Amino acid sequence: MSTQSEPADDQPDPGLSAIMSERRKLINLAYRLLGSLADAEDVVQETYARWYAMSPEQQDAIESPGAWLTRVASRICLDLLGSARARRERYVGEWIPEPLPDRTEWISGRSVDVNTDPADRVTLDESINMAFLVVLDSMTPAERVAFILHDVFRYSFAEVAAIVGRTPAACRQLASSARRRIRASQNPATPTPQRADVVRDFKRAWEAKDIDALVGLLDPDATTIADGGGLVNAELRPIEGNEQIARVLVDIADRAPDLRILERTVNGQPGLAAQQEGVTVVVMAFDVAGDRIKRIWAVRNPEKLRPWKG
Template sequence: MSREDVFERERPRLTRVAYGMLGSHAEAEDVVQEAWLRWERAGEDVRDPAAWLTTVVGRLALDALGSARARRETYVGPWLPEPIVTAADADPADRVTLDETVSLALFAVLERLTPAERTAFVLHDVFGLSFAEVGEAVGRSPEASRQLASRARRAVESARPRATPAREEQERVVTAFAAACAGGDLQELVALLDPDVVWRSDGGGRVTATRRPLHGSAQVAKAILGFARRPPLGGYAADVNGEPGLVFRDADGVITVMAFTIDAGRIAEIHVVRNPEKVTRVPAP
């Protein structure tokens, strides 16, 4: 197998690794392209191409993450990643699964970690690299890398749902949510929301969106019904980074992606991506 064939075999996974750290398709592709250039210059003595390439991508993504975080300090409102969307009725082989990427809810937790913690968690816990390989990417010893991943894991575990229901139950809740919004049913909507539900909306300052996270079922439900007062122009059920979600075009023509985290039968988190620059790859309703 040629070096180019080896790289192309690994490209999809490398792109997922870079996306999992950066939350940007374009930045992930830039990182993978730079990894290709380094692969070309590496010579023929690479014993484990998959591990070598993943480590290189991790190191490059860590560097890119520093620059990205500096830009996000001036970002308008909450920052959410570019969503990965597939229609809910798509071929199961085409569906995004959580072992292939990270959910929007997980990205919200990762944003609170240091770049090194985030890198260690994504490379080890999500993509299965050894701590020796993680250490090469973050410039730390294997033991230090283990500690980074452990701190990140504690943060992630503290934010996980207490009881994640089966997929069918998640879809039922999202369908009921859509019906309550369409019917303007405040009581039903509040019943579907966890009392401590969190709403995050990313408009990037380009379209209407809440500038701060909203908390609590009453506040979130009123905001949702205010947003849904003008019926959307079209929409569909979708998988959004492995979570049940909705995609619709609102009354102003803005494509909106919503992802839901369901905990014990209620909606615990809603992540809404409306920034037009982040939905260019989303199939339009």
């Protein structure tokens, strides 16, 4: 199958269509592996560049182009994950996965004017919520790749082994270790409508600068982690404790009276986006257990907020 030849009568090349149809799956895979839409786009672009760098004869010799593309994209991600820790050591503030927007508000369901072209190609499920991605980021690169390929994308351990460069038994152990990390980090599941109620009440309390209401909505041991993205005014350490978090939120509201807080879906879950002069300046994801907020991830890095327009 050659994707380089031009079919007669200007008809679409079925080989090219088959190759490009893999793009959505590759974006899904790379985002889960890297926690970044921008990096996922770069990985997929590089993967296709390697495909088209081959001759038509080399392409024809590949029995399953889709499997080839997945293998190459996964290996690129594995290499990037290996260097990511060193890059993040130089990062000012905490590093948080890039928040993924949705086209709809989580309460009204109304379509909003958000540029979500990359996000449109990411399937929303539990493997992209912020709490899940944060745990993935704590894993070794090999653990993360083995777990995502096997448990999320249902590749066999033999296929995973060919990508990771280890034995199937070793990959099975990697995925098992990753599962233990996931289980240890999970709170009991809170239904989405209940999550929405808690986040809605949090938004109202923040807008009202009601410290007592905020304290009541936050778990006593709640943590807020802010991603400054290299900004000099980034929060360098997490804020811990419901009273401390509430006072910081009210202080922010006092210093930014024009702050507009919007209900938005963040990585498939009820979240908030705050704007100043029509520009999104922070996106918040929440970990809710019962009727209390356990964690808040506040992403401020402008590079990570590029998909959040309006």
